[in-house]
Amino acid sequence: MKTPRIAAALRRRTAPQGQPDAHHPDPHDHAVLRRAAGLCLDHPDRTLLDRLPLITAALDGTAASDAAADVRTFVAYLAEQDPLRAGEHYVAVFDTRNRRSLHLTWWSDGDTRRRGHSLAALKARYRAHGLHPAETELPDHLPVVLEYAAHEPADGTALLQEHRTGLELLRLALVEAGTPYALLLRAVCATLPGPSPRTEQEARALYARSPAARVPADLAGPELVGLQPYDSPGGNRWLP
Secondary structure: OOOHHHHHHHHOOOOOOOOOOOOOOOHHHHHHHHHHHHHHOOOOOHHHHHHHHHHHHHHHOOOOOHHHHHHHHHHHHHHOOOHHHHHHHHHHHHHOOHHHOOEHHHHHHOOOHHHHHHHHHHHHHHHHOOOOOOOOOOOOEHHHHHHHHHHOHHHHHHHHHHOHHHHHHHHHHHHHHOOOHHHHHHHHHHOOOOOOOOOHHHHHHHHHOOHHHHOOHHHOOOOOOOOOOOOOOOOOOOOO
8 A cells, every 4th residue: 555655755754853843833733733644544434535625625724844744645645545445454554453553552551450540531631621532432542632632732742742652653663564654643743842763662762751651550551562452443533
């Protein structure tokens, strides 16, 4: 599923490590990028495919940036795909490999009691801001988190930062797999402060400095393992 255009986009370097992007999207642009990426990270059913022109129009209203270019490239790619093949590729990428889970607490909590606490805390966090995700999806599913981050930029950024290690490990895994979905993770990470790690070792080092690494021992899970992916059909939470 990797076309020459996608291969070129994946090879393209964003701003050098330690250097900011040449363009700094404002909060509105970050919200658009996160919402667009979240929509595209759902299962590519007919509803999503029909929304692609609206996503493109929203991206047209943002300033030029590497992140916007990545999302735009993915949208153009998905619009050209046969729906059946696009669905098969999505399942192959996310639903059958535990190292590519879209459920963020798998990366930090694994199959432990700690994950239950994390999921409950996420639900409470959303409800405190008046948002109520559908019960058909877990609150740590990345499209849900990105929709929240689009609605609540400040706390959404904080939430994504708390799960920065999982996001970056997922990004690196998708890049290694050569899938176009790597462009979406690269765009999401570009909306967060600081440069992205270049290696898995650098990404894991972020965890040692995060609040998640300081939970009580009886709630601690295996370190950043993501034991099993949660099989999810996707779907939107706060959209008509």
